[in-house]
Amino acid sequence: MLANGPDIGQDETVDFDDEHWLDGLDGSEREQRRKLLQLLTDDGFSEQELRVAIAENRLALLPVDRMLGGTHTAREIEERSGLPADVLVRMRRLVGLAEPGVDERVFSEVDIEAARSTKLFLDAGFSEDAIIEITAVLGEGMARLASTITAAFLQTFLRKGDSEDDVALRFAQLAEQLTPATEPILVSGFNAHLRDAVRRGMLGRRELASGEPPAEQQLCICFADLVGFTRLGSEVAVGEIGSVAGRLARLAADTVRPPVRLIKTIGDAAMFVSSEQAPIVALAIELVDAVAAEDLPSLRAGIAFGAVTLRAGDFFGNTVNLASRVTGAARPGSVLCTAEVRDACPDQFDWSFAGRHRLKGVSGPTPLYRARRLSAGRR
Numbered sequence: 001m002l003a004n005g006p007d008i009g010q011d012e013t014v015d016f017d018d019e020h021w022l023d024g025l026d027g028s029e030r031e032q033r034r035k036l037l038q039l040l041t042d043d044g045f046s047e048q049e050l051r052v053a054i055a056e057n058r059l060a061l062l063p064v065d066r067m068l069g070g071t072h073t074a075r076e077i078e079e080r081s082g083l084p085a086d087v088l089v090r091m092r093r094l095v096g097l098a099e100p101g102v103d104e105r106v107f108s109e110v111d112i113e114a115a116r117s118t119k120l121f122l123d124a125g126f127s128e129d130a131i132i133e134i135t136a137v138l139g140e141g142m143a144r145l146a147s148t149i150t151a152a153f154l155q156t157f158l159r160k161g162d163s164e165d166d167v168a169l170r171f172a173q174l175a176e177q178l179t180p181a182t183e184p185i186l187v188s189g190f191n192a193h194l195r196d197a198v199r200r201g202m203l204g205r206r207e208l209a210s211g212e213p214p215a216e217q218q219l220c221i222c223f224a225d226l227v228g229f230t231r232l233g234s235e236v237a238v239g240e241i242g243s244v245a246g247r248l249a250r251l252a253a254d255t256v257r258p259p260v261r262l263i264k265t266i267g268d269a270a271m272f273v274s275s276e277q278a279p280i281v282a283l284a285i286e287l288v289d290a291v292a293a294e295d296l297p298s299l300r301a302g303i304a305f306g307a308v309t310l311r312a313g314d315f316f317g318n319t320v321n322l323a324s325r326v327t328g329a330a331r332p333g334s335v336l337c338t339a340e341v342r343d344a345c346p347d348q349f350d351w352s353f354a355g356r357h358r359l360k361g362v363s364g365p366t367p368l369y370r371a372r373r374l375s376a377g378r379r
Contacts, residue, residue, distance in 0.1 A: 302327030
Protein backbone atom coordinates (compact mmCIF):
# COMPACT_ATOMS: atom_id res chain seq x y z
CA MET A 1 0.00 0.00 0.00
CA LEU A 2 1.23 3.47 -0.85
CA ALA A 3 -0.77 5.17 1.86
CA ASN A 4 -3.05 4.20 4.71
CA GLY A 5 -6.25 5.45 3.16
CA PRO A 6 -9.72 4.03 3.77
CA ASP A 7 -11.23 1.46 1.45
CA ILE A 8 -13.74 3.48 -0.52
CA GLY A 9 -15.07 0.70 -2.68
CA GLN A 10 -12.89 1.29 -5.76
CA ASP A 11 -13.77 -0.92 -8.71
CA GLU A 12 -10.58 -2.96 -9.14
CA THR A 13 -11.53 -4.05 -12.68
CA VAL A 14 -11.20 -0.60 -14.21
CA ASP A 15 -9.55 -0.79 -17.64
CA PHE A 16 -6.83 1.86 -17.79
CA ASP A 17 -6.63 1.63 -21.59
CA ASP A 18 -10.36 2.20 -22.01
CA GLU A 19 -10.10 5.24 -19.73
CA HIS A 20 -7.32 6.62 -21.99
CA TRP A 21 -5.08 7.00 -18.94
CA LEU A 22 -2.12 5.52 -20.85
CA ASP A 23 -2.52 7.58 -24.02
CA GLY A 24 0.67 9.12 -25.34
CA LEU A 25 2.94 6.81 -23.33
CA ASP A 26 5.18 4.10 -24.81
CA GLY A 27 7.43 1.32 -23.58
CA SER A 28 8.65 1.45 -19.99
CA GLU A 29 6.90 4.77 -19.32
CA ARG A 30 3.57 3.17 -20.22
CA GLU A 31 4.20 0.18 -17.98
CA GLN A 32 5.30 2.39 -15.09
CA ARG A 33 2.09 4.42 -15.39
CA ARG A 34 0.06 1.18 -15.44
CA LYS A 35 1.91 -0.09 -12.35
CA LEU A 36 1.29 3.15 -10.47
CA LEU A 37 -2.40 3.23 -11.43
CA GLN A 38 -2.83 -0.31 -10.13
CA LEU A 39 -1.09 0.56 -6.87
CA LEU A 40 -3.28 3.62 -6.42
CA THR A 41 -6.41 1.65 -7.29
CA ASP A 42 -5.49 -1.04 -4.77
CA ASP A 43 -4.96 1.69 -2.18
CA GLY A 44 -8.54 2.87 -2.57
CA PHE A 45 -8.30 5.88 -4.88
CA SER A 46 -11.48 6.37 -6.87
CA GLU A 47 -11.69 6.60 -10.65
CA GLN A 48 -12.63 10.25 -10.32
CA GLU A 49 -9.58 10.99 -8.16
CA LEU A 50 -7.32 9.27 -10.69
CA ARG A 51 -8.97 11.00 -13.64
CA VAL A 52 -8.60 14.45 -12.09
CA ALA A 53 -5.00 13.79 -11.02
CA ILE A 54 -4.02 12.72 -14.53
CA ALA A 55 -5.72 15.77 -16.05
CA GLU A 56 -3.87 18.02 -13.58
CA ASN A 57 -0.55 16.20 -14.08
CA ARG A 58 -0.12 15.26 -10.39
CA LEU A 59 -0.73 11.52 -10.39
CA ALA A 60 2.59 10.83 -8.64
CA LEU A 61 1.63 13.19 -5.81
CA LEU A 62 -1.62 11.42 -4.87
CA PRO A 63 -0.01 9.34 -2.08
CA VAL A 64 1.34 12.50 -0.43
CA ASP A 65 -2.06 14.13 -0.87
CA ARG A 66 -3.67 11.15 0.88
CA MET A 67 -1.14 11.20 3.70
CA LEU A 68 -1.77 14.90 4.37
CA GLY A 69 -5.50 14.66 3.79
CA GLY A 70 -8.38 14.41 6.21
CA THR A 71 -10.80 11.77 7.40
CA HIS A 72 -13.12 13.90 9.57
CA THR A 73 -16.01 16.24 8.81
CA ALA A 74 -16.67 19.63 10.37
CA ARG A 75 -19.70 18.17 12.16
CA GLU A 76 -17.57 15.40 13.69
CA ILE A 77 -14.97 17.92 14.86
CA GLU A 78 -17.71 20.05 16.40
CA GLU A 79 -18.82 17.04 18.46
CA ARG A 80 -15.27 16.38 19.67
CA SER A 81 -14.06 19.97 20.20
CA GLY A 82 -17.14 22.09 20.86
CA LEU A 83 -16.16 24.52 18.09
CA PRO A 84 -19.18 25.14 15.84
CA ALA A 85 -18.87 23.51 12.43
CA ASP A 86 -19.69 26.73 10.59
CA VAL A 87 -16.82 28.52 12.39
CA LEU A 88 -14.41 25.73 11.45
CA VAL A 89 -15.48 25.87 7.81
CA ARG A 90 -15.17 29.65 7.76
CA MET A 91 -11.68 29.49 9.26
CA ARG A 92 -10.59 27.09 6.54
CA ARG A 93 -11.70 29.65 3.95
CA LEU A 94 -9.89 32.43 5.81
CA VAL A 95 -6.57 30.56 5.63
CA GLY A 96 -6.96 30.60 1.84
CA LEU A 97 -8.34 27.10 1.21
CA ALA A 98 -11.51 26.04 -0.54
CA GLU A 99 -14.50 26.17 1.80
CA PRO A 100 -15.76 22.62 2.35
CA GLY A 101 -19.23 21.43 3.15
CA VAL A 102 -19.83 20.52 6.78
CA ASP A 103 -19.99 16.83 5.83
CA GLU A 104 -16.87 16.71 3.63
CA ARG A 105 -14.00 14.66 5.03
CA VAL A 106 -11.21 17.18 4.71
CA PHE A 107 -10.12 17.56 8.34
CA SER A 108 -7.42 15.54 10.10
CA GLU A 109 -6.57 14.65 13.71
CA VAL A 110 -4.43 17.79 13.86
CA ASP A 111 -7.50 19.85 12.93
CA ILE A 112 -9.31 18.44 15.97
CA GLU A 113 -6.55 19.76 18.24
CA ALA A 114 -6.57 23.09 16.39
CA ALA A 115 -10.33 23.37 16.89
CA ARG A 116 -9.96 22.67 20.61
CA SER A 117 -7.28 25.37 20.83
CA THR A 118 -9.45 27.87 18.98
CA LYS A 119 -12.34 27.10 21.34
CA LEU A 120 -9.97 27.71 24.27
CA PHE A 121 -9.07 31.16 22.90
CA LEU A 122 -12.73 32.04 22.42
CA ASP A 123 -13.60 30.86 25.92
CA ALA A 124 -10.70 32.91 27.31
CA GLY A 125 -12.25 36.08 25.90
CA PHE A 126 -10.85 36.52 22.39
CA SER A 127 -13.51 37.97 20.13
CA GLU A 128 -14.50 36.16 16.96
CA ASP A 129 -13.20 39.18 14.99
CA ALA A 130 -9.80 38.76 16.63
CA ILE A 131 -9.77 35.05 15.78
CA ILE A 132 -10.71 35.89 12.19
CA GLU A 133 -7.87 38.41 11.90
CA ILE A 134 -5.35 35.97 13.37
CA THR A 135 -6.55 33.22 11.04
CA ALA A 136 -6.27 35.43 7.96
CA VAL A 137 -2.70 36.45 8.84
CA LEU A 138 -1.83 32.82 9.56
CA GLY A 139 -3.19 31.81 6.17
CA GLU A 140 -1.04 34.34 4.33
CA GLY A 141 2.12 33.23 6.08
CA MET A 142 1.41 29.51 5.87
CA ALA A 143 0.54 29.63 2.16
CA ARG A 144 3.89 31.20 1.42
CA LEU A 145 5.74 28.82 3.74
CA ALA A 146 4.03 25.76 2.26
CA SER A 147 4.89 26.84 -1.29
CA THR A 148 8.51 27.42 -0.30
CA ILE A 149 8.81 24.05 1.44
CA THR A 150 7.17 22.26 -1.50
CA ALA A 151 9.58 23.87 -3.96
CA ALA A 152 12.56 22.94 -1.77
CA PHE A 153 11.23 19.38 -1.38
CA LEU A 154 10.99 18.94 -5.15
CA GLN A 155 14.39 20.49 -5.74
CA THR A 156 15.98 18.21 -3.15
CA PHE A 157 14.33 14.86 -3.87
CA LEU A 158 13.30 14.89 -7.55
CA ARG A 159 15.91 13.02 -9.59
CA LYS A 160 16.64 13.07 -13.28
CA GLY A 161 14.90 10.22 -15.06
CA ASP A 162 12.44 9.45 -12.25
CA SER A 163 9.33 7.53 -13.19
CA GLU A 164 5.92 8.34 -11.75
CA ASP A 165 5.92 5.30 -9.48
CA ASP A 166 9.46 6.11 -8.26
CA VAL A 167 8.33 9.58 -7.26
CA ALA A 168 5.07 8.38 -5.71
CA LEU A 169 6.83 5.87 -3.43
CA ARG A 170 9.79 8.08 -2.49
CA PHE A 171 7.80 11.26 -1.90
CA ALA A 172 5.17 9.50 0.21
CA GLN A 173 7.83 7.91 2.43
CA LEU A 174 9.79 11.15 2.80
CA ALA A 175 6.68 13.21 3.52
CA GLU A 176 5.63 10.73 6.20
CA GLN A 177 9.07 11.00 7.84
CA LEU A 178 9.62 14.77 7.50
CA THR A 179 6.19 16.34 7.97
CA PRO A 180 6.07 15.73 11.76
CA ALA A 181 9.54 17.28 12.04
CA THR A 182 8.22 20.66 10.89
CA GLU A 183 6.11 21.16 14.03
CA PRO A 184 8.93 21.96 16.50
CA ILE A 185 10.54 24.26 13.93
CA LEU A 186 7.29 26.22 13.50
CA VAL A 187 6.64 26.38 17.24
CA SER A 188 10.21 27.50 17.94
CA GLY A 189 10.02 30.29 15.36
CA PHE A 190 6.62 31.44 16.60
CA ASN A 191 7.73 31.50 20.24
CA ALA A 192 10.85 33.51 19.39
CA HIS A 193 8.84 36.10 17.47
CA LEU A 194 6.17 36.21 20.17
CA ARG A 195 8.81 36.88 22.81
CA ASP A 196 10.33 39.61 20.63
CA ALA A 197 6.91 41.22 20.16
CA VAL A 198 6.33 41.24 23.92
CA ARG A 199 9.69 42.88 24.50
CA ARG A 200 8.80 45.61 22.00
CA GLY A 201 5.33 46.11 23.45
CA MET A 202 4.26 49.27 25.22
CA LEU A 203 1.99 49.11 28.27
CA GLY A 204 2.14 52.38 30.18
CA ARG A 205 -0.20 54.31 32.43
CA ARG A 206 -2.25 55.61 29.51
CA GLU A 207 -2.92 52.08 28.22
CA LEU A 208 -3.72 50.80 31.70
CA ALA A 209 -6.17 53.64 32.30
CA SER A 210 -7.92 53.29 28.94
CA GLY A 211 -7.82 49.52 28.70
CA GLU A 212 -6.74 49.90 25.08
CA PRO A 213 -3.40 49.25 23.35
CA PRO A 214 -1.65 52.27 21.81
CA ALA A 215 -3.38 53.37 18.62
CA GLU A 216 -0.18 54.63 17.01
CA GLN A 217 3.57 54.22 17.25
CA GLN A 218 6.40 56.51 16.17
CA LEU A 219 8.55 54.45 13.83
CA CYS A 220 10.92 54.67 10.90
CA ILE A 221 9.64 53.00 7.75
CA CYS A 222 11.95 51.95 4.93
CA PHE A 223 11.07 50.56 1.53
CA ALA A 224 13.71 49.20 -0.83
CA ASP A 225 12.99 48.05 -4.37
CA LEU A 226 14.84 46.85 -7.43
CA VAL A 227 14.92 49.37 -10.26
CA GLY A 228 13.69 47.98 -13.59
CA PHE A 229 12.32 44.74 -12.13
CA THR A 230 9.06 45.09 -14.08
CA ARG A 231 10.93 45.60 -17.34
CA LEU A 232 13.14 42.63 -16.51
CA GLY A 233 10.05 40.44 -16.49
CA SER A 234 9.63 40.88 -20.24
CA GLU A 235 13.29 40.11 -20.97
CA VAL A 236 14.14 36.95 -19.04
CA ALA A 237 12.55 33.63 -18.16
CA VAL A 238 10.01 33.33 -15.34
CA GLY A 239 12.36 31.14 -13.32
CA GLU A 240 15.07 33.78 -13.44
CA ILE A 241 12.63 36.42 -12.19
CA GLY A 242 11.84 34.19 -9.22
CA SER A 243 15.55 33.75 -8.59
CA VAL A 244 16.08 37.53 -8.52
CA ALA A 245 13.22 38.00 -6.04
CA GLY A 246 14.51 35.15 -3.89
CA ARG A 247 18.03 36.57 -3.79
CA LEU A 248 16.70 39.97 -2.71
CA ALA A 249 14.71 38.29 0.07
CA ARG A 250 17.81 36.43 1.27
CA LEU A 251 19.96 39.56 1.21
CA ALA A 252 17.28 41.47 3.13
CA ALA A 253 17.10 38.75 5.78
CA ASP A 254 20.89 38.48 6.04
CA THR A 255 21.33 42.24 6.42
CA VAL A 256 18.68 43.02 9.04
CA ARG A 257 19.69 43.43 12.69
CA PRO A 258 17.82 44.77 15.76
CA PRO A 259 16.28 47.23 16.29
CA VAL A 260 15.46 47.03 12.57
CA ARG A 261 12.90 44.41 11.58
CA LEU A 262 12.10 42.98 8.18
CA ILE A 263 8.32 43.12 7.82
CA LYS A 264 7.89 41.59 4.38
CA THR A 265 9.35 41.04 0.96
CA ILE A 266 7.09 41.15 -2.10
CA GLY A 267 8.78 40.35 -5.39
CA ASP A 268 11.09 43.27 -6.08
CA ALA A 269 10.61 45.11 -2.76
CA ALA A 270 11.30 44.81 0.95
CA MET A 271 9.82 46.71 3.90
CA PHE A 272 11.64 47.41 7.16
CA VAL A 273 10.69 49.21 10.38
CA SER A 274 12.74 50.53 13.29
CA SER A 275 12.21 52.57 16.42
CA GLU A 276 15.55 54.28 15.75
CA GLN A 277 16.59 56.24 12.68
CA ALA A 278 20.35 55.61 12.42
CA PRO A 279 20.20 51.77 12.36
CA ILE A 280 17.64 51.67 9.55
CA VAL A 281 19.59 54.18 7.45
CA ALA A 282 22.73 52.10 7.96
CA LEU A 283 20.85 48.96 6.96
CA ALA A 284 19.48 50.57 3.79
CA ILE A 285 22.98 51.65 2.72
CA GLU A 286 24.36 48.19 3.47
CA LEU A 287 21.58 46.50 1.51
CA VAL A 288 22.08 48.80 -1.49
CA ASP A 289 25.78 47.90 -1.46
CA ALA A 290 25.04 44.18 -1.04
CA VAL A 291 22.73 44.20 -4.05
CA ALA A 292 25.31 46.14 -6.08
CA ALA A 293 27.84 43.38 -5.37
CA GLU A 294 25.46 40.79 -6.85
CA ASP A 295 24.36 40.33 -10.45
CA LEU A 296 21.04 42.05 -9.72
CA PRO A 297 19.25 45.21 -10.84
CA SER A 298 20.13 48.31 -8.80
CA LEU A 299 18.37 48.84 -5.50
CA ARG A 300 17.00 52.13 -4.19
CA ALA A 301 15.56 52.92 -0.76
CA GLY A 302 13.35 55.54 0.86
CA ILE A 303 12.94 56.23 4.59
CA ALA A 304 10.43 58.31 6.57
CA PHE A 305 9.67 58.71 10.27
CA GLY A 306 6.33 59.32 11.96
CA ALA A 307 3.13 57.86 13.33
CA VAL A 308 2.06 54.43 12.07
CA THR A 309 -0.69 51.98 12.98
CA LEU A 310 -0.05 48.25 13.39
CA ARG A 311 -2.78 45.96 12.14
CA ALA A 312 -2.69 42.28 11.20
CA GLY A 313 1.09 42.21 11.35
CA ASP A 314 1.51 45.11 8.90
CA PHE A 315 1.90 48.85 9.23
CA PHE A 316 -0.37 51.56 7.84
CA GLY A 317 -0.64 55.34 7.82
CA ASN A 318 0.70 58.46 6.15
CA THR A 319 4.28 57.68 7.17
CA VAL A 320 4.12 54.33 5.35
CA ASN A 321 2.75 56.03 2.23
CA LEU A 322 5.39 58.75 2.46
CA ALA A 323 8.24 56.23 2.69
CA SER A 324 6.89 54.50 -0.42
CA ARG A 325 6.75 57.83 -2.32
CA VAL A 326 10.28 58.72 -1.22
CA THR A 327 11.51 55.37 -2.55
CA GLY A 328 9.92 56.14 -5.90
CA ALA A 329 11.86 59.43 -6.03
CA ALA A 330 15.22 57.80 -5.26
CA ARG A 331 17.76 57.16 -7.98
CA PRO A 332 19.20 53.67 -8.51
CA GLY A 333 21.77 52.84 -5.87
CA SER A 334 20.73 55.63 -3.50
CA VAL A 335 19.07 56.00 -0.08
CA LEU A 336 16.72 58.98 0.27
CA CYS A 337 15.36 60.18 3.61
CA THR A 338 13.00 62.83 4.89
CA ALA A 339 14.24 65.76 6.98
CA GLU A 340 13.02 64.10 10.21
CA VAL A 341 15.27 61.10 9.57
CA ARG A 342 18.31 63.21 8.69
CA ASP A 343 17.85 65.49 11.70
CA ALA A 344 17.82 62.50 14.07
CA CYS A 345 21.30 61.34 13.01
CA PRO A 346 23.07 64.28 11.31
CA ASP A 347 26.63 63.23 12.17
CA GLN A 348 26.42 59.52 11.49
CA PHE A 349 26.23 59.71 7.69
CA ASP A 350 27.34 61.90 4.81
CA TRP A 351 24.20 63.83 3.89
CA SER A 352 23.51 65.74 0.69
CA PHE A 353 20.42 67.70 -0.26
CA ALA A 354 18.52 65.86 -3.01
CA GLY A 355 16.08 68.65 -3.78
CA ARG A 356 12.42 69.27 -3.11
CA HIS A 357 10.11 66.70 -4.61
CA ARG A 358 6.40 66.77 -5.27
CA LEU A 359 5.19 63.47 -3.92
CA LYS A 360 1.75 62.04 -4.57
CA GLY A 361 -0.55 62.54 -1.61
CA VAL A 362 1.77 65.07 0.05
CA SER A 363 0.89 68.74 0.04
CA GLY A 364 3.72 70.99 -1.14
CA PRO A 365 7.28 70.06 -2.15
CA THR A 366 9.06 67.69 0.24
CA PRO A 367 12.79 68.21 0.92
CA LEU A 368 14.72 64.95 0.68
CA TYR A 369 18.27 64.05 1.63
CA ARG A 370 20.61 61.36 0.35
CA ALA A 371 22.51 59.33 2.94
CA ARG A 372 25.96 57.84 2.30
CA ARG A 373 28.54 56.16 4.48
CA LEU A 374 30.86 58.55 6.28
CA SER A 375 34.10 59.07 4.41
CA ALA A 376 37.22 57.69 6.07
CA GLY A 377 38.34 61.15 7.15
CA ARG A 378 35.14 61.86 9.08
CA ARG A 379 34.89 58.63 11.05
